[in-house]
Amino acid sequence: MTSTLTRTVRVGILGFGTVGSGAYRMLQDNRDAILRRVGVPFEVTKIGIRDTAKPRQLPAEMFTTDLTSIVDDPAIEVVLELIGGVDPAAELVERALRNGKHVVTANKELIAKHGARLISLAKSKGLDLHYEAAVGGGIPLVQPLKHQLAGNDVLKMMGILNGTTNYILTKMQREGADFADVLAEAQAKGYAEADPTNDVDGFDTMYKISVLASIAFHKHLPVEGVYREGIRGVSLLDMQYADALGYTIKFLAIVDAIAEDTILARVHPTLIPKTHPLASVNDVYNALYLHGDFVGDLMFSGRGAGSDPTASAVVGDLLDVGRNIAGGGSGSAIPFDEEPLKTCPIDDLRTAFYLRLVVQDRPKVLGIIATEFGEHDVSLAAMEMKTLDESRGEIVFLTHPCLEKNFRELLVGLKQSGVVEEVCSSIRVVS
Amino acid sequence: MTSTLTRTVRVGILGFGTVGSGAYRMLQDNRDAILRRVGVPFEVTKIGIRDTAKPRQLPAEMFTTDLTSIVDDPAIEVVLELIGGVDPAAELVERALRNGKHVVTANKELIAKHGARLISLAKSKGLDLHYEAAVGGGIPLVQPLKHQLAGNDVLKMMGILNGTTNYILTKMQREGADFADVLAEAQAKGYAEADPTNDVDGFDTMYKISVLASIAFHKHLPVEGVYREGIRGVSLLDMQYADALGYTIKFLAIVDAIAEDTILARVHPTLIPKTHPLASVNDVYNALYLHGDFVGDLMFSGRGAGSDPTASAVVGDLLDVGRNIAGGGSGSAIPFDEEPLKTCPIDDLRTAFYLRLVVQDRPKVLGIIATEFGEHDVSLAAMEMKTLDESRGEIVFLTHPCLEKNFRELLVGLKQSGVVEEVCSSIRVVS
Numbered sequence: 001m002t003s004t005l006t007r008t009v010r011v012g013i014l015g016f017g018t019v020g021s022g023a024y025r026m027l028q029d030n031r032d033a034i035l036r037r038v039g040v041p042f043e044v045t046k047i048g049i050r051d052t053a054k055p056r057q058l059p060a061e062m063f064t065t066d067l068t069s070i071v072d073d074p075a076i077e078v079v080l081e082l083i084g085g086v087d088p089a090a091e092l093v094e095r096a097l098r099n100g101k102h103v104v105t106a107n108k109e110l111i112a113k114h115g116a117r118l119i120s121l122a123k124s125k126g127l128d129l130h131y132e133a134a135v136g137g138g139i140p141l142v143q144p145l146k147h148q149l150a151g152n153d154v155l156k157m158m159g160i161l162n163g164t165t166n167y168i169l170t171k172m173q174r175e176g177a178d179f180a181d182v183l184a185e186a187q188a189k190g191y192a193e194a195d196p197t198n199d200v201d202g203f204d205t206m207y208k209i210s211v212l213a214s215i216a217f218h219k220h221l222p223v224e225g226v227y228r229e230g231i232r233g234v235s236l237l238d239m240q241y242a243d244a245l246g247y248t249i250k251f252l253a254i255v256d257a258i259a260e261d262t263i264l265a266r267v268h269p270t271l272i273p274k275t276h277p278l279a280s281v282n283d284v285y286n287a288l289y290l291h292g293d294f295v296g297d298l299m300f301s302g303r304g305a306g307s308d309p310t311a312s313a314v315v316g317d318l319l320d321v322g323r324n325i326a327g328g329g330s331g332s333a334i335p336f337d338e339e340p341l342k343t344c345p346i347d348d349l350r351t352a353f354y355l356r357l358v359v360q361d362r363p364k365v366l367g368i369i370a371t372e373f374g375e376h377d378v379s380l381a382a383m384e385m386k387t388l389d390e391s392r393g394e395i396v397f398l399t400h401p402c403l404e405k406n407f408r409e410l411l412v413g414l415k416q417s418g419v420v421e422e423v424c425s426s427i428r429v430v431s
Numbered sequence: 432m433t434s435t436l437t438r439t440v441r442v443g444i445l446g447f448g449t450v451g452s453g454a455y456r457m458l459q460d461n462r463d464a465i466l467r468r469v470g471v472p473f474e475v476t477k478i479g480i481r482d483t484a485k486p487r488q489l490p491a492e493m494f495t496t497d498l499t500s501i502v503d504d505p506a507i508e509v510v511l512e513l514i515g516g517v518d519p520a521a522e523l524v525e526r527a528l529r530n531g532k533h534v535v536t537a538n539k540e541l542i543a544k545h546g547a548r549l550i551s552l553a554k555s556k557g558l559d560l561h562y563e564a565a566v567g568g569g570i571p572l573v574q575p576l577k578h579q580l581a582g583n584d585v586l587k588m589m590g591i592l593n594g595t596t597n598y599i600l601t602k603m604q605r606e607g608a609d610f611a612d613v614l615a616e617a618q619a620k621g622y623a624e625a626d627p628t629n630d631v632d633g634f635d636t637m638y639k640i641s642v643l644a645s646i647a648f649h650k651h652l653p654v655e656g657v658y659r660e661g662i663r664g665v666s667l668l669d670m671q672y673a674d675a676l677g678y679t680i681k682f683l684a685i686v687d688a689i690a691e692d693t694i695l696a697r698v699h700p701t702l703i704p705k706t707h708p709l710a711s712v713n714d715v716y717n718a719l720y721l722h723g724d725f726v727g728d729l730m731f732s733g734r735g736a737g738s739d740p741t742a743s744a745v746v747g748d749l750l751d752v753g754r755n756i757a758g759g760g761s762g763s764a765i766p767f768d769e770e771p772l773k774t775c776p777i778d779d780l781r782t783a784f785y786l787r788l789v790v791q792d793r794p795k796v797l798g799i800i801a802t803e804f805g806e807h808d809v810s811l812a813a814m815e816m817k818t819l820d821e822s823r824g825e826i827v828f829l830t831h832p833c834l835e836k837n838f839r840e841l842l843v844g845l846k847q848s849g850v851v852e853e854v855c856s857s858i859r860v861v862s
Contacts, residue, residue, distance in 0.1 A: 026582050026725050037581055037649050132579055138726035140571065140579035148563055148571035150468055151457050151746035218468050277711070277732070294457050295569035295733065295743035301708070302729035312726035315582035329760040 009322045012046040012070040012101075014092060015083035016056075016063075019106050019133070020047070022311030023080060023318075034315075040322040046070045048083075071096040078321050080314060081105040090114045097121050097129065102324075102331070104317040106133035106310055112210035115336070116220040122333040128324060129333045130317035135161060135208040136286045138309030139302040140316075145215045146334045152292030154216040157255045158430070161208040163284035163305035164192050164199040165231050165251045169239075169269075170282040173248065178236050191284075201230035202251070202267040209253035212288070213265055214336045217257070221265060225343035226253075229268035238356060238425050241396045245382060247271040247354075248279040249427065262342040264349055271354050271429040347405040352381065352429035354398055357414065358422040361393040365419045369395070372417055376410035378402040392421060398429065440753045443477045443501040443532075445523060446514035447487075447494075450537050450564070451478070453742030454511060454749075455489075465746075471753040477501045479514075502527040509752050511745060512536040521545050528552050528560065533755075533762070535748040537564035537741055543641035546767070547651040553764040559755060560764045561748035566592060566639040567717045569740030570733040571747075576646045577765045583723030585647040588686045589861070592639040594715035594736035595623050595630040596662050596682045600670075600700075601713040604679065609667050622715070632661035633682070633698040640684035643719070644696055645767045648688070652696060656774035657684075660699035669787060669856050672827045676813060678702040678785075679710040680858065693773040695780055702785050702860040778836040783812065783860035785829055788845065789853040792824040796850045800826070803848055807841035809833040823852060829860065 011027075013020050027034070027042055035041050047058070048067040056063065064070065071079055071092050079096040081103060083089055089110050096103050097118065105111070110118075111131050122129035132142045136159075145154075160166050164186065171182045183200065186192035198204050206226045213221040231251050242249050252270040255263050272279050277299050281287040286304025291297055303309035324332060359365050373380060382398040399407070407426070414420045442458075444451050458465070458473055466472050478489070479498040487494065495501065502510055502523050510527040512534060514520055520541050527534050528549065536542070541549075542562050553560035563573045567590075576585075591597050595617065602613045614631065617623035629635050637657045644652040662682050673680050683701040686694050703710050708730050712718040717735025722728055734740035755763060790796050804811060813829040830838070838857070845851045 022725075030582055030584060030724070033584060033649075034582060138723075139729060140575035143579055144571035144575055147751055148574055148744060148747040150750045151461055151465060152743055153461060153464060218464075280708070280711075292569075292743065293461070294453075294739040294746075296737075296740050298570060298731075298733035300729075300731050303727040306727075308725040309727055312583055312723065313579060315725075316579040319581045320578055323763070323765075324760075327760070327763070329758070329763075332754070332758070332760075334754075 008041045008043045009078060009325055010076050011042055011044045011078045011080060011318065012048070012073060012076040013044055013080045013082060014048045014067055014070060015081070016047050016049050017082070018307045019310045019314060020080070020082040022307035023082065023314045026311045026315045034319065038319045038322050040326045042318065042322060045076060046073060067092055068095065071099060071101065076101060077325065078102045078104065078318060080318065081107060081110070082314065084109070086110055086113055093118055094121065097125060097127055100125065100127065102128040102321045104130045104314055104321060106131070106314055108134040108204065108207040108211055112207040112223050115211065115214060116338040119333050119335040120338065122331065123335050126331040127333060128321045128331045130320065131211070132317050133310045133313035135211050136288060136300070137163070137302070137304040137306060138312040139286060139288070139300050139304065141212065141288055141300055142215060145212065149292055149295060152294050153257070154290060154292050155257050156291040157212060157216065157288060158278060159209065159212070159253045159288040160250055160278060160281050160286050161253050161288070161304065162199055162205045162251060163286060164196070166282065166286070167191055167284050168200070169231065169234065169249060169251060172234070172236055173239055173243070176236060179232065179234060200232055202228045205251065205253050205267045209255060209265060209267060213255045213263060213341065217261070217263060217341050219261065219337040219339055219341040221263070221341045221343070225265060225341065227266040227268070227346040231269050233425060234269050235425065238354070238427060241356065241384070242271050242354065245398060246274055247429070248274055250278060252278070252430070258344050262344060264344040266346060266349070269427055271427055273431070276430070347408070349404040350401050351404060352399050352401045352431045353407055354427045354429050355396070356424040357395050357420050358388065358424060359393050359395055360419050360421060361387060361391055368417055368419050369414065372410060372413045376406045376413060378407055378410050401431065439472045439474045440509060440756055441507050442473055442475045442509045442511060442749065443479070443504060443507040444475055444511045444513060445479045445498055445501060446512070447478050447480050448513070449738045450741045450745060451511070451513040453738035454513065454745045457742045457746045465750065469750045469753050471757045473749065473753060476507060477504060498523055499526065502530060502532065507532060508756065509533045509535065509749060511749065512538055512541070513745065515540070517541055517544055524549055525552065528556060528558055531556065531558065533559040533752045535561045535745055535752060537562070537745055539565040539635065539638040539642055543638040543654050546642065546645060547769040550764050550766040551769065553762060554766050557762040558764060559752045559762045561751065562642070563748050564741045564744035566642050567719060567731070568594070568733070568735040568737065569743040570717060570719070570731050570735065572643065572719055572731055573646060576643065580723055580726060583725050584688070585721060585723050586688045587722040588643060588647065588719060589709060590640065590643070590684045590719040591681055591709060591712050591717050592684050592719070592735065593630055593636045593682060594717060595627070597713070597717070598622055598715050599631070600662065600665065600680060600682060603665070603667055604670055604674070607667060610663065610665060631663055633659045636682065636684050636698045640686060640696055640698060644686045644694060644772065648692070648694060648772050650692065650768040650770055650772040652694070652772045652774070656696060656772065658697040658699070658777040662700050664856060665700045666856065669785070669858065672787065672815070673702050673785065676829060677705055678860070679705055681709060683709070683861070689775050693775060695775040697777060697780070700858055702858055704862070707861070778839070780835040781832050782835060783830050783832045783862045784838055785827070785858045785860050787825065787827050787855040788851050789819065789855060790824050790826055791850050791852060792818060792822055799848055799850050800845065803841060803844045807837045807844060809838055809841050832862065
């Protein structure tokens, strides 16, 4: 290994799907500009794939299905882990680090579940382990949180972190279409997976907020500490009521700092006022809103997924690794503590709620319902009523902020009141 | 010098105004959290000021009016340059670097005018020279451009980079107040300087876009290469017309990549559609919109000025210097070439225009004006007319994109046409 600035940094790529092929293309397309900016040429020498039978544009000898051979290859200095999931990614990344290779990954699940351990390992060996692409696609979030914002106590984060679900909600809103229809269309177009669980049930968003909170609060946020509720229950009707009340429904990840080392983290559909900057983040765009004690309010938005934006983040990380190698630096992995963050249960949340009920249309019903609200310490901010047929009406409530636990007990009380036919939906509100 | 992680990094501060005292306060208030995150304690040992007579909360022996003694102090490893302006900041920063000290600065004018040279000097000596706070206050812009976005060819940047002027324009819009009245009020409240030239005539914005473009295009953009036009000419009447046409007037810095190493950079009031994300960036908030070839559209927004947000950026940079010192790294200054970027003159710009005229109210006037438009290859997108009195009318035009040079010649033609009493205002439009 020479230490001149012009020696080539050799790169191995694990996975050549959307992100892997995008990163390769970016390194080729912007080759000259990158060399000028970073002073180091990069060369991809090996690419690990599952299926060699698939036709590729590149020479066959670049590809291998033996992924371990890449993380063991002494000529490779940096491994881009772009296969996703935990198995075998965790083992391969660990092996690459033990072999003295820097790692760049786009894998949110890996970092959420094994980040604390792997980043510490990288640090202890003087290596980089970067993961900007794990959250927010091309939007710089991970590194700014680690560096430019590191002096702040973060008090709140709210993010739209999943492109597929934001696309679905935007389309429902704009076209007045039902969830199931929009999902089916998104699946047909390839915007959503055949099994959409990871996106629509909020696992992807949960991994991402775990990563961001672990950085911001400098301790690991285990995914089990994140309350999670997906968007399957969001109906077009609720969207229309929300709209009339001045709100949009977005799928948010929210973290509140409660006390020293204690947070409340949650992922769920949320009513936010149309005037909030997150309300106008539409389609596949992602955004993170953050409040820090010194920096105040910040917002970052951009394309949160897709081949090119994600490649932008992966390559940005790779260039930093290259600069570090060229400068003889000792690696800049910034670990967070493995000791987990304390988390509050969702019962302790204070939040406003949107609630839609079908009730019996007869005298005294409203009085009975109002009494239930009062008994559970939930007060009302707004209400709309509509007759459905001769015997039934629909009521929509917006509450003032109340304790989640009280609200849940209120729902039980309403069901047992004898006048509520159905609790159709309840959605938390950011006010 | 020991290399254990727990030795203290000694810091000297030049300037103890809004930003300097904010940075000091942040280091104190968040001391424990910073130590936990960075693993290095920071200690401010000397503060350079102009006036020792002013009452201060800190021990008198921390202060000195001999700024050179700080950059010469062998015990100090990092200098925070927070005095602003070029003289004596340039000399002090150079001297600090020559003495082997890392430098963090919030000084946009310094970086715009001397950045290429000073950053190269830092790099050659294995030192850091960071300047996140120079642009956008607490919003991470400088480092993300240098790192996470470094693989992109930046094709366009549009920024609201000055808090004072954004505050003035927002207040004019909201309250229907005149520029002069709002400026006087902002001056009385301390939001605007007694001599507001630096803000309202766009010098501050010009320095900032020079810094951002120099990073993005990796060559120095001299301030002389930036076309500049301030907001003194923006009238309430134009704001109201713009509003009726669906636009907001914002004070933007805009850079377009024209060809390899050639850009067009400009600072001027601009009509932007109300639906554009920059249109809702109000008050003292700043924002940068960016389009990169791989990352696509990005936007960053937050508090662009003030003690706390700017301190957030200064301290973030300082923490990186501390990590670098603790890790034994060789400094991570990323210079841009001193060789200047090529810039196109404003005459070559293709843009739409807003134009307001007072014309004679008699037959054939509109025909004569329309003929002038046609002769100068400027076509119309929208028009509004209003009678002012018996002999005069007011006309507002929105053009389609045209060559700036042609539009300027059109204005000469209109003045000579014999039917135009006054060319009241012309403002570029982002469509």
